[in-house]
Amino acid sequence: MELYLIRHGIAVERGIYDEDRDRPLTDKGIARTQQVAQRLQTLGLQFDWILTSPFCRASQTAQILIEAGLGETLETSELLEPDRPIEPWLNWLSAWPPAQIQDCRLALVGHEPNWGDWAEQLIFGEIRGHLSIKKAGIVGLSLPPFELLSWPEVRSPLGTSQLFWLAPPRLLL
Amino acid sequence: MELYLIRHGIAVERGIYDEDRDRPLTDKGIARTQQVAQRLQTLGLQFDWILTSPFCRASQTAQILIEAGLGETLETSELLEPDRPIEPWLNWLSAWPPAQIQDCRLALVGHEPNWGDWAEQLIFGEIRGHLSIKKAGIVGLSLPPFELLSWPEVRSPLGTSQLFWLAPPRLLL
Numbered sequence: 001m002e003l004y005l006i007r008h009g010i011a012v013e014r015g016i017y018d019e020d021r022d023r024p025l026t027d028k029g030i031a032r033t034q035q036v037a038q039r040l041q042t043l044g045l046q047f048d049w050i051l052t053s054p055f056c057r058a059s060q061t062a063q064i065l066i067e068a069g070l071g072e073t074l075e076t077s078e079l080l081e082p083d084r085p086i087e088p089w090l091n092w093l094s095a096w097p098p099a100q101i102q103d104c105r106l107a108l109v110g111h112e113p114n115w116g117d118w119a120e121q122l123i124f125g126e127i128r129g130h131l132s133i134k135k136a137g138i139v140g141l142s143l144p145p146f147e148l149l150s151w152p153e154v155r156s157p158l159g160t161s162q163l164f165w166l167a168p169p170r171l172l173l
Numbered sequence: 174m175e176l177y178l179i180r181h182g183i184a185v186e187r188g189i190y191d192e193d194r195d196r197p198l199t200d201k202g203i204a205r206t207q208q209v210a211q212r213l214q215t216l217g218l219q220f221d222w223i224l225t226s227p228f229c230r231a232s233q234t235a236q237i238l239i240e241a242g243l244g245e246t247l248e249t250s251e252l253l254e255p256d257r258p259i260e261p262w263l264n265w266l267s268a269w270p271p272a273q274i275q276d277c278r279l280a281l282v283g284h285e286p287n288w289g290d291w292a293e294q295l296i297f298g299e300i301r302g303h304l305s306i307k308k309a310g311i312v313g314l315s316l317p318p319f320e321l322l323s324w325p326e327v328r329s330p331l332g333t334s335q336l337f338w339l340a341p342p343r344l345l346l
Contacts, residue, residue: 043343123303130296132315132337142305164305166339170216 003122003161004047004107005115005139006065009033011057020082021055032169033061033136037068039172040138045105047071052109053080061136062109071107080110086118090157102145115139119166125159131166138172140165176295176334177220177280178288178312179238182206184230193255194228205342206234206309210241212345213311218278220244225282226253234309235282244280253283259291263330275318288312292339298332304339311345313338 010029017023050071052062079089116131119139142162183202190196223244225235239247252262289304292312315335
């Protein structure tokens with residue numbers, strides 16, 4: 001399974017909106033995210049699923065991915081809100097039949113420092129804060145096959161996943 | 174200090190040349206490496222130094238970087254040969270005056286699995302084999318400031334560096 005962690009684009013500064021979750025993308029944020037999405041589409045990337053944090057800046061980013069033709073299925077999950085740990089999301093994932101997620105390309109749209117933390121946990125099994133993910137940047141991870149020990153017990157992807165992409169918009173445009 | 178680990182391009186298969194070190198890039202390897210170099214040049218990247226493994230496929234790759242205008246200074250070092258550990262190279266690096274390498278952009282041209290191993294050691298302090306670096310691919314790392322504890326003793330960049338790029342040619346072209 002391939003997992004893509006996509007950080008939301010440039011958003012309106014804190015302090016203008018009462019709630020952090022309501023901050024939308026700026027015009028520049030929208031334009032740059034559209035360019036990134038277009039580029040990913042040109043690369044032939046297709047997501048079987050796009051899952052987004054419910055925060056405005058993330059769901060706008062996910063919507064741009066859909067509009068660029070990168071996927072058809074968009075869902076919102078509170079498990080991707082800022083500062084959420086990875087384990088509840090992995091539990092959610094492991095509840096799916098393995099045949100359905102085995103060869104799946106899944107995109108998660110959300111926040112920092114989550115994505116850096118989650119990626120580090122998937123690759124190394126622990127958080128160090130040593131991955132730098134820019135706004136509208138993307139991380140590509142290959143998760144090991146979900147082995148059926150005795151379903152729903154699966155071999156954990158924590159510390160066993162492979163990193164194959166880490167790119168800011170600058171590298172993509 | 175920014176450190177870029179660049180893997181050599183596609184080379185002639187093993188078995189055709191007596192010595193592994195003599196294997197040159199294929200025509201496709203040359204063309205693709207040139208495209209990558211051109212792209213990095215367009216991004217405005219400039220290396221203060223390019224250091225290459227003496228193996229033919231690596232030094233050809235380094236030469237292509239020079240021809241694309243990515244740097245002017247090219248040196249060859251046996252410390253970058255396949256399967257060399259990172260420590261002797263770090264010792265070599267720490268022998269330079271810190272002021273000279275502090276804000277330096279250094280490119281190393283060499284091999285896998287070295288680059289994946291070295292990058293993991295710089296980011297996490299240990300090797301897991303969980304970074305996937307394609308031929309003519311690039312890894313960008315930010316090393317912490319070389320602090321003068323009592324020179325030549327410096328704070329080690331092992332386990333304290335930041336990963337900001339990991340890109341195969343596909344993502345760059």
